[in-house]
Each structure stands twice: as C-alpha cells, then as structure tokens.
Amino acid sequence: MMTSVLRTLLSSPARRSYSSQAGLNVAALDRWINTEKSLTISDTLRTEHLSNLYITLPTRDGTARPPDMPVEGAPLGYGHHLVFFHPRNPERSLRADGSDADFCPPEPWTRRMWAGGRMEWKRPLRIGEKANAVSTISQIDKKGFEKDSPLVFVRQKIEYKREGSEDICVEEERSHVYLVAPGNKRRVREVKDLPRPDFAFEFTPSPTTLFRFSALTFNGHYIHLDKEYAQKSEGYRERLVHGPLTALMLLESAAFHNQDAAFKLFDYRAVNPIPVNRAIRLCGARQTDTIQVWAEDAETKVRRREPLSAVFLFSSYHNLLLLSAFSPPQTTAAMAPKPVSTASKAPVSTASKAPAKSETAKSARKTASKSKSRGEDGGEKKKRRKARKETYSTYIYKVLKQVHPDTGISNKGMAILNSFVNDIFERIATEAAKLATYSKKSTISSREIQTSVRLVLPGELAKHAISEGTKSVTKFSSSQ
Numbered sequence: 001m002m003t004s005v006l007r008t009l010l011s012s013p014a015r016r017s018y019s020s021q022a023g024l025n026v027a028a029l030d031r032w033i034n035t036e037k038s039l040t041i042s043d044t045l046r047t048e049h050l051s052n053l054y055i056t057l058p059t060r061d062g063t064a065r066p067p068d069m070p071v072e073g074a075p076l077g078y079g080h081h082l083v084f085f086h087p088r089n090p091e092r093s094l095r096a097d098g099s100d101a102d103f104c105p106p107e108p109w110t111r112r113m114w115a116g117g118r119m120e121w122k123r124p125l126r127i128g129e130k131a132n133a134v135s136t137i138s139q140i141d142k143k144g145f146e147k148d149s150p151l152v153f154v155r156q157k158i159e160y161k162r163e164g165s166e167d168i169c170v171e172e173e174r175s176h177v178y179l180v181a182p183g184n185k186r187r188v189r190e191v192k193d194l195p196r197p198d199f200a201f202e203f204t205p206s207p208t209t210l211f212r213f214s215a216l217t218f219n220g221h222y223i224h225l226d227k228e229y230a231q232k233s234e235g236y237r238e239r240l241v242h243g244p245l246t247a248l249m250l251l252e253s254a255a256f257h258n259q260d261a262a263f264k265l266f267d268y269r270a271v272n273p274i275p276v277n278r279a280i281r282l283c284g285a286r287q288t289d290t291i292q293v294w295a296e297d298a299e300t301k302v303r304r305r306e307p308l309s310a311v312f313l314f315s316s317y318h319n320l321l322l323l324s325a326f327s328p329p330q331t332t333a334a335m336a337p338k339p340v341s342t343a344s345k346a347p348v349s350t351a352s353k354a355p356a357k358s359e360t361a362k363s364a365r366k367t368a369s370k371s372k373s374r375g376e377d378g379g380e381k382k383k384r385r386k387a388r389k390e391t392y393s394t395y396i397y398k399v400l401k402q403v404h405p406d407t408g409i410s411n412k413g414m415a416i417l418n419s420f421v422n423d424i425f426e427r428i429a430t431e432a433a434k435l436a437t438y439s440k441k442s443t444i445s446s447r448e449i450q451t452s453v454r455l456v457l458p459g460e461l462a463k464h465a466i467s468e469g470t471k472s473v474t475k476f477s478s479s480q
Contacts, residue, residue, distance in 0.1 A: 039135040043084040056212045058203040059252040075124035079248040085133035086218040098220035109178035114243025116269035118173040130163040152178040197283035199257035238275040250293045253282035
C-alpha cells in the first residue's frame with residue numbers, strides 16, 4: 001500500500017528532471033549503500049526531560065486524568081525512548097530541509113518520509129539510568145527505478161542497552177523512504193476493513209505540540225515547523241505531525257485504556273500524513289492477545305494508518321481477575337470463609353430444629369451431629385478436625401465467586417491465576433530490592449514496598465494495596 005501511495009504522490013511531470021540514470025547519480029547511491037554505517041549514542045533518561053514530554057502528551061498533561069510525574073527508578077514508558085538518543089549535529093551539518101544527514105542517501109534523494117517501524121520490549125529501561133543506543137542499517141531497497149519513480153527505502157535497527165550491560169532492553173526498527181521529486185498535490189488513501197473500535201482517544205495536535213515535540217527530539221525538520229515550506233516545497237496544505245509522535249500517541253492511548261496490560265511488540269506502518277490543527281481519533285480494538293490501533297481523522301473518519309499490533313503479555317480478562325483477587329473491596333471482608341469449629345457441641349434435636357441462619361452454621365451442626373452419632377454407636381473416639389487454612393487458590397476462588405457468582409473455574413484456570421499472583425509478588429519484591437540497593441540499604445522497608453507497589457500496580461489498585469497490603473509488612477532481606 002505504501003508503494004501505491006507514493007506512486008500517486010509522484011504523478012506530476014515535474015519529476016522528469018531526474019528521469020535519466022546520470023541525473024540520479026546512481027553510482028554515488030551504490031557507493032553509499034555499500035558503505036558500512038553505524039552510530040552509538042549515549043543518553044541519561046532524565047526525569048526533567050520526561051517531565052517536558054509528559055506535559056506535551058495529552059494523555060499525561062492533566063487534562064484527561066491527574067498529571068503524571070516521572071519517578072526515578074521506574075520503568076520507562078512505552079515509546080518514551082523516542083525523545084532520547086538523538087543525533088547532536090551542528091546546524092551547518094543539517095540538510096536543506098533541516099533534518100539530520102545521518103543514514104540519509106546522497107542527493108538528489110533529499111525528501112524524507114517516515115514509513116513505519118517496529119518496537120519490541122525485552123527488559124525495562126529505567127528512569128534516571130544511563131543507556132546506549134546502537135544504530136545500524138539493516139536493509140536498503142531501491143524501488144521504482146525501472147518505472148522512472150526512484151525511491152530509496154532505508155531500514156534502521158536500533159538496540160537500546162543499559163550502560164555496562166550487553167542485554168538488549170528495547171529493540172527498534174525505523175523505516176524511512178527518500179524521494180527525489182518536488183512535492184505535489186496529495187490524495188488521501190482510505191484504509192478499509194478496520195474493526196469496530198473498543199476505545200478511542202481524541203486530541204488536536206497544535207503548532208505548539210509540534211514545536212515541543214521537535215524540541216524534545218532535537219528535530220529541526222521544517223515540515224513540522226514551517227508552514228510556507230510545507231506548502232511550497234512539500235506540496236502540503238499545512239505542517240505535518242511527526243510520525244514518531246503519532247506512533248507514541250497510539251501507544252499512549254492503548255496504555256491509557258488498558259492500564260493492566262503489558263506490551264511486548266508494536267509494529268506499524270504509515271499510510272497517510274496527519275496535518276496540524278486537525279482533530280485525530282486514536283482507536284483500538286481488543287482481540288485475544290493483541291490490540292489493533294489506528295489513527296483516523298476525527299472529522300471525516302479517514303483512516304490515517306493501517307492497523308497496528310501491540311502484543312500483550314497477558315490478556316485483559318485474566319488481568320482483571322488477577323487484580324480483583326489481589327485487591328478485593330473492603331466491603332467483602334466479612335465474606336471470608338471461617339474455619340470449621342472443633343469444639344464439642346451438645347446434641348442437636350432434629351425434630352424441633354429451627355431454620356438454619358446460614359449454610360456455615362448448618363454445616364457445623366451436621367458435623368457435630370455425625371461426630372456424636374459415631375461416638376455413641378460405634379464407640380470410636382471423636383477426631384479433631386483441623387481448621388482449613390486459606391490458600392491463594394481458595395482466596396482467588398472466593399473473590400471470583402463474589403464478582404461472578406454464577407461462573408466456575410477449572411483447575412487449570414486456577415493454576416494460571418496462582419501463577420499471576422506469584423508473578424506480581426515477585427515483581428514487587430524485585431523492584432523493592434532494586435530500590436533498597438539503590439539507596440544502599442541492607443534490608444527492604446515498608447517504604448520500598450509501597451514505592452514498588454506504585455510502580456507495579458496501576459492507580460486506585462495501588463492505593464488500596466498500599467493501605468491494606470502493607471499493614472503487616474515489616475522488613476524483607478534485599479539479598480534475595
């Protein structure tokens with residue numbers, strides 16, 4: 001679809017000035033392709049820089065919900081690495097359109113468009129840490145040369161690692177397409193057969209939004225900043241929203257509406273540009289283990305991107321059960337099962353027995369009656385029954401019955417829920433141990449536990465867990 005869109009963009013006869021192979025300087029292009037290219041950039045994931053990003057994003061600036069503040073040591077948000085690790089080139093080294101020349105083919109391929117990308121999260125980058133980004137060119141394709149529509153597609157691979165570690169935390173691919181022809185009038189392509197959205201987030205990118213994001217990413221490309229350049233040199237009616245900003249906002253929207261989900265993979269492709277001062281609707285449709293997300297024009301409902309996939313580590317349904325089991329409402333505390341009474345009871349007359357007040361009391365009377373009967377008739381000594389100890393399995397089952405009284409659960413389903421609970425505990429303990437180590441403490445106190453709960457659990461759930469779950473917490477050895 002991208003090829004057909006670009007072919008439409010190059011339909012004007014004005015591009016014929018580069019129709020000859022000599023005019024294209026193919027030899028220089030081939031030399032550039034055969035030259036090994038790599039770039040390593042170090043950066044510190046500073047809270048101050050992230051604060052500027054948060055106030056720029058409508059999902060975090062306090063409009064849609066209380067404003068967020070970056071916490072040092074917390075995992076970096078999905079896609080937030082995009083505002084770090086940028087080239088630091090002097091202005092004289094930039095191209096005529098204000099963009100960086102790194103990984104760009106030689107002239108006349110001077111017009112750059114963001115074609116898409118891919119992000120995979122393997123380990124968390126953490127706020128406040130120093131990290132390295134190693135960029136290489138993984139693939140270069142020449143297309144349309146035989147049809148007099150010369151395009152150069154450049155795919156860049158970036159590996160993000162914590163300083164001093166060889167483990168990859170985030171692996172990213174970015175695809176750009178470079179064109180030689182001047183800009184012409186564009187035709188919007190509609191993407192069909194998208195599912196009905198389960199959620200949507202709407203916002204209008206303004207010139208201030210574009211300016212701030214350009215500053216955050218150290219991006220001087222005129223197409224985002226200069227209206228006259230966008231119109232006369234690129235053929236657009238207005239300045240364009242950054243491709244990375246649209247991708248980041250799609251991730252933000254998915255995380256905003258699915259706060260209990262963890263993303264693993266994000267794969268996307270650009271189809272149409274998004275102009276400034278135009279309302280955008282960021283939509284998402286949930287599936288079994290993925291979410292399809294796309295951006296569309298909020299006024300004309302023209303799809304601006306193809307479906308993107310963000311793969312969950314867990315499905316939202318299982319996470320819902322996990323969160324309910326981990327933090328039940330206080331009003332249901334009285335519903336906890338009580339141990340069966342082991343005290344001796346007087347004989348109970350079944351002839352004049354009053355109606356039972358509860359199933360628990362009825363069960364206790366039956367047990368006492370059977371025990372006495374065995375003692376009188378068989379002469380056997382009455383055995384003491386141990387009080388049943390409540391496990392996570394019984395606790396989860398109890399909460400499930402409270403939430404969905406008509407729904408059962410299989411043994412396999414119970415095992416999965418148990419593993420989820422254990423995983424949450426392990427993550428909280430791991431985060432707390434890191435915080436204690438960072439503070440040079442030999443033990444984990446309730447303060448580290450509370451901070452870890454805030455990092456691992458979302459919103460209101462974290463508040464409840466802190467108020468209830470940390471009451472009995474004292475200390476836990478950080479050596480684990």
